[in-house]
Amino acid sequence: MATLADRIRRISEMTIEEAEHLRTLCSSWQVLADLSFSDLLLYVPMRRADRFEVAAQIRPFTSQTLYPQDMVGTRVTQPEQPIVERSYREGQIWSQPEPVLVDGVPIRMDAVPVRYKGKVLAVITKEGSPATSRRPGRLEQVYLEAAEYVSHMISEGSFPGPRMPGDWPRIGDGLFVLDETGRVRWASPNALSSLRRLGIKQNILGRYLGELGLGDTPVEEAFARSITLDGELERGDTYIVLRVVPFIDSGSVMGGIVISRDVSEVRQKERLISVKDATIREIHHRVKNNLQTIASLLRLQARRLNSEEARSALQESVLRISSIALVHETLSENPSDVAEFGEVVRRISRMVGEGLISPDADIQVSVTGACGAISADLATPLAVTVTELAQNAIEHAFVGRDSGRIAITLTKISDHLVVRVQDDGVGIEESALQSSRLGLQIVRSLIAELGGTFEVTNNKGTRAEVRVPIKR
Numbered sequence: 001m002a003t004l005a006d007r008i009r010r011i012s013e014m015t016i017e018e019a020e021h022l023r024t025l026c027s028s029w030q031v032l033a034d035l036s037f038s039d040l041l042l043y044v045p046m047r048r049a050d051r052f053e054v055a056a057q058i059r060p061f062t063s064q065t066l067y068p069q070d071m072v073g074t075r076v077t078q079p080e081q082p083i084v085e086r087s088y089r090e091g092q093i094w095s096q097p098e099p100v101l102v103d104g105v106p107i108r109m110d111a112v113p114v115r116y117k118g119k120v121l122a123v124i125t126k127e128g129s130p131a132t133s134r135r136p137g138r139l140e141q142v143y144l145e146a147a148e149y150v151s152h153m154i155s156e157g158s159f160p161g162p163r164m165p166g167d168w169p170r171i172g173d174g175l176f177v178l179d180e181t182g183r184v185r186w187a188s189p190n191a192l193s194s195l196r197r198l199g200i201k202q203n204i205l206g207r208y209l210g211e212l213g214l215g216d217t218p219v220e221e222a223f224a225r226s227i228t229l230d231g232e233l234e235r236g237d238t239y240i241v242l243r244v245v246p247f248i249d250s251g252s253v254m255g256g257i258v259i260s261r262d263v264s265e266v267r268q269k270e271r272l273i274s275v276k277d278a279t280i281r282e283i284h285h286r287v288k289n290n291l292q293t294i295a296s297l298l299r300l301q302a303r304r305l306n307s308e309e310a311r312s313a314l315q316e317s318v319l320r321i322s323s324i325a326l327v328h329e330t331l332s333e334n335p336s337d338v339a340e341f342g343e344v345v346r347r348i349s350r351m352v353g354e355g356l357i358s359p360d361a362d363i364q365v366s367v368t369g370a371c372g373a374i375s376a377d378l379a380t381p382l383a384v385t386v387t388e389l390a391q392n393a394i395e396h397a398f399v400g401r402d403s404g405r406i407a408i409t410l411t412k413i414s415d416h417l418v419v420r421v422q423d424d425g426v427g428i429e430e431s432a433l434q435s436s437r438l439g440l441q442i443v444r445s446l447i448a449e450l451g452g453t454f455e456v457t458n459n460k461g462t463r464a465e466v467r468v469p470i471k472r
């Protein structure tokens with residue numbers, strides 16, 4: 001899907017930076033649609049200079065839309081939209097002197113030039129129907145006045161400002177209007193309700209938000225630097241985020257607005273989730289500790305045995321249990337219930353290397369590739385599998401040799417995970433595959449349970465390959 005900036009550059013002669021400015025504008029212009037109770041259309045000049053194309057559109061939340069249909073892609077000429085052309089050419093805001101009738105509905109329309117670094121790039125039209133607009137009261141008056149400022153800033157090139165944050169709260173969530181010193185001149189009913197939830201009962205009009213002593217209200221800084229800034233008020237379990245937008249006219253701050261939104265519910269959910277995450281991590285940590293305890297108990301027991309066979313059987317169990325412990329260790333370090341499997345395999349290769357390779361043998365184990373995070377129920381059997389295969393290579397591939405290489409590779413192919421353990425040793429005998437010993441049988445049954453395949457072939461040594469589907 002083409003982005004808005006791409007689309008604009010296809011229609012119009014514009015640099016990437018200029019198209020990017022229009023894109024940023026369109027991620028912030030809901031505020032203008034809501035304050036002006038208007039539909040907004042962005043007209044960009046086409047390469048053929050006398051035509052404009054609608055590149056983006058937005059509808060107001062505060063009023064009925066005039067355009068239930070999609071307007072993007074509509075082209076107009078100068079006679080059809082004289083004020084768009086005029087506003088573009090003269091770089092000034094123009095209003096239709098009289099409401100025009102469209103399908104019998106009177107529409108008032110303003111055209112606002114979009115300026116960037118001194119150049120007019122495009123034109124926004126603000127269109128509303130006087131007939132359907134709400135009964136004008138103080139709120140409407142205040143909104144429309146603020147809309148005038150925002151329009152003016154767009155035409156001057158100071159809106160959207162540099163590094164303006166995305167994700168705007170809605171005007172309807174709460175609005176404070178500030179005078180040029182930052183004092184509250186007016187507050188919407190929703191804004192006042194949110195203050196009441198914070199325990200503020202006294203009159204806020206004529207006071208500064210910062211006086212409330214409820215946290216970070218960056219009005220002063222936003223006004224001093226003439227930029228939009230975010231802040232937050234909090235008390236107890238109530239959190240209100242703020243966005244401060246100073247109104248700038250020819251470089252001076254003339255006042256501003258603060259849009260507020262109650263995010264207490266969201267915060268509470270985030271807190272619950274993070275507590276849950278921490279609990280899950282803690283459980284994985286304890287499981288890991290328990291498995292390590294079991295492994296060391298078996299190790300102690302192995303030392304007391306006289307039979308070589310019994311001792312090596314216990315030692316293998318120690319490795320198997322330890323590889324499962326490694327999965328839980330990795331999970332205990334992750335915020336979610338998935339394990340970075342490459343990390344698990346690296347730890348396994350270190351563990352079997354340290355435990356099984358005698359210090360004077362030159363055997364190197366390498367791990368390459370990545371497969372990202374996989375769920376715990378897949379990671380555990382795969383960890384045991386990798387342990388068995390790496391252990392086999394160390395124990396059987398290099399008999400009578402003093403050096404060898406073992407390469408473990410991980411690949412993700414669409415919805416499959418492929419784990420390959422390749423050594424450059426003596427190779428495996430056909431009969432060994434039917435052996436009644438435990439290692440390969442464990443691998444076969446674990447992989448079958450995951451619905452995967454397991455193959456051992458001779459290829460300049462032994463190549464064992466496991467392929468399992470990754471479930472969603």
Ligand SMILES: Nc1ncnc2c1ncn2[C@@H]1O[C@H](COP(=O)(O)OP(=O)(O)OP(=O)(O)O)[C@@H](O)[C@H]1O
Binds near residue numbers: 392433438441
């Ligand atoms: N990488 C390898 N190179 C050469 N031979 C191998 C290799 N892997 C396995 N084999 C042969 O296959 C046989 C079966 O392997 P398997 O892992 O099932 O048993 P094991 O390693 O002998 O015993 P266990 O794993 O139960 O301790 C091994 O005994 C060995 O002869």
Ligand SMILES: [Mg+2]
Binds near residue numbers: 388391392439440
């Ligand atoms: Mg084995």
